[in-house]
Amino acid sequence: MELTGSLDVKKEGRFYQLTRDPVLFISVLLILGLLLLFIVYPLYAAAKLSLTPGGKFSISEYSYIFSHSGYTRTILNSVTLGIIVATIATTVGFIFAYGMTKGNIPGKGFFQSMGILPIISPPFMFALSVILLFGRNGLITAKLLHLDTGGIYGLKGLVIVQVITMYPIAYMTLVGILQGIDPDLETCAMNLGAKRARTFWTVTFPLALPGIFASWLLVFVGSLTDFGNPIIIGGEFDVLSVKAYLEFTGMGNLPRGAALAIILLVPTVAVFFIQKYIMKNKAYVTITGKSSRRGSASVSKATRTGLFAFCLSVSLFVLMFYLTIIGGSFVKLWGIDWTPTLKWFAYSFDVGFTTLKNTLFLAIIQTPITALLGMIIAFIIVRKSFPGKGALDFLSMLSYAIPGTAIGIGYILAFNKAPFELSGTAFILIAVYVFRNVPIGVQGGIAALKQISPDIEESSTNLGANTTHTFRKITLPLIRPSFFAGATFAFVRAMTAISAIIFLVSARWNHLTVLILAQTEIMRLGAASVLSFVLILVITGFVFLIMKLTGLKQSQIFGTTN
């Protein structure tokens, strides 16, 4: 315990725990160091650039942005879109999760797949489908309904696409939460005479509320920082992420792009603090170590039918988008020439095979790193008390709030010169995956840990186990579903990343989504469809492989209904 001597033990009780536990101490230092280097430092580089446009300190970029309606409108657009999408997606996700966990609806396996499918899809796949189906020359709008519409570009199209892309985020979050609510509590309420609706509003809903807020915020931030969808179907509806990107790349106006990205941080960081404030003092421990976890039937038959119908319609809607992509892969020219062909497969193999290999390679490497790091951070945040904990908590979630575009340019600015010459290497991509995806693991871990009573861990500690031992033997097995959900999610996110890595891909390490974006943008829709299709197959295949290797069921990996 040489470490103890260097610190002022008397000053604060919290130091005591830290110094008594060298593993914790070193972990905290290491994690803080990594977060500072890979999240704060790039951000600092971007912020610094935005404040020194001509080499000298100046706020001219910011004053320019706020005095020009084009930019202020863009800011407003982003926030509006985020609020609309977060609200709709969370509602859809909640109904879905409720139907699956409490509603006991038939066809769970199918619905579960449908709830997961959109997450494992390439970013602009839905934007692509929306154009194919509802565009000016779309299958539904033009061919079936003979409508003449140019209206899918912009807010409408974006809302549809983002809700479909992001309701699974809400669903995944809420399924875990709803499952964690002990059915016994609901049974108790009903035994005490509460009607089903009253039980829902006074027991289930309040217990799920933190989860609902969490998922709303996740979706809001997700929408705000989404880049793939707006760049394809945003049309005249400018959003901040795309605007920042265009300033960076097209105009080569790096300071203004950086400034826009920093501005994008404001609402996301604000939301983060609001969430902290709301969630404060909301204890929602329901796994106490003595739960029976029996199945329940807390909804009426009519409600169940309603839930079923809702889930079915959403699922069929989602399914339609996939069929469109598959159809698009085999058709010569969508909307013009419907001759079946395999030429897009041949073409895609030529253009995309090496890229697919590299994309997969990097995604596999980062997965365990991200998941484990996320769990460790979550554990430290929830269970330990030490000075700088707030900072750790904040930093570990921060990267989720930073638009990928800012991270991307931040990385370029920060890691392209000594002492951190990383650009063009695989390492920079792995770093970006790990630190962009780690909040997912942390968030999941926190949600899971908060539902596990510390008593269980305390018992372990009382029996003489140290932090490492308790974490491995007690905590980790308990949060196992969360861990695998985190790992899978991290893998999928790495496979479908776009906004940050579009800056960081190199000739040697390209990413399949960047390739798909290029194909979509030049409307080589056949190739884009094939590549998307292949990417989905690869991701599904990988998830399946994990299931086989670990002997776990899909439900366990995704932490959903049993």
Add this chain to the structure above:
Amino acid sequence: MKKIIVALFLCALVLFPASMLFANGGQESAQRITAYTTLDEELAQKVFKAFTEETGIQVDWVRLSTGEAVARIEAEKENPQASIWFGGVGIGHIQAKDKGLTMAYDSPAAKNIPVQFRDKEHYWTGIYAGMLCFESNTQKLEKYGLKAPQSWEEIIGPAYKGQVQMANPGSSGTAYNALATLVQIFGEDKAFEMLKGLDANITQYTRSGSAPGKNASIGETTIAIGYSHDGVKLVNEGYPLKITFPKEGTGYEVASISLIKNGPADELAAAKKLYDWGLGETAAKIYATKFVVPFVDVPLAKGAISIKNINVIDQDDVWAAKNKTRLVEKWNQVINGEAKTVKKK
């Protein structure tokens, strides 16, 4: 369970350094070049494959639009990742030169290229020219009872409201080419008035210059402003497109090659080889398969439109490159609704 975690963690520990090895190992072999290219993805694939077959030198490449390439090279200037920028609108190459991002290289193969299409100081060399044109979807024209536009004056008219697409001059070399062309034909004031008129007809400013043409081909828009060789290619693929040129004269791109300054030192010799090869006949024949008209005389693909047969303006790319930041900024303000907000007292 514990075993799985441990196994995964060990995997990570082993694979992580392995990946680094992977990353660096590639760069150590001299027979490898890193390239940024603005050629069409399919064309780039063909070109670099042919080069590798001929020379044994592997090309790692990534496709970026002209604007993206300049921004990328600029962002990386402290530690350039690529040795060569292959293809892309000439104005971008001039900009890169002006910003000190590229290096002079007096290629022996440059003598194949007419003198007006290469830099006097040997910073960039043109490989082919492409003219700006209007690409109209014939089915959509018929549907709306419209005719393919024949002039710049026509396309800005109210008849085409909501029917036109072009790229964003910020990110797209093609679109900036169009902007600069209008300014050179009509003078700055008139040109921006026209661009404002055009704005009323535009459904979307895309990121990439070839996207509007593709959108027109599948009917997402009726008319696109783009390069004719892209249009001809689409016609050959079976899309119902009609290509027209503005009668006031049109601008053109000089797709070029530049060597990136301070690129990876061990790649320089091979990069020069690619540069020379890119200006040669074998490469030109491959470009020609994509309906462009290379500066080197080679048999052209059926339907390819030569710059000799089109009324092109006397274009000043050096001026266009110098004024890009200013003109695009102005375009953003005047056209893209970025007029200053009125301050309330």
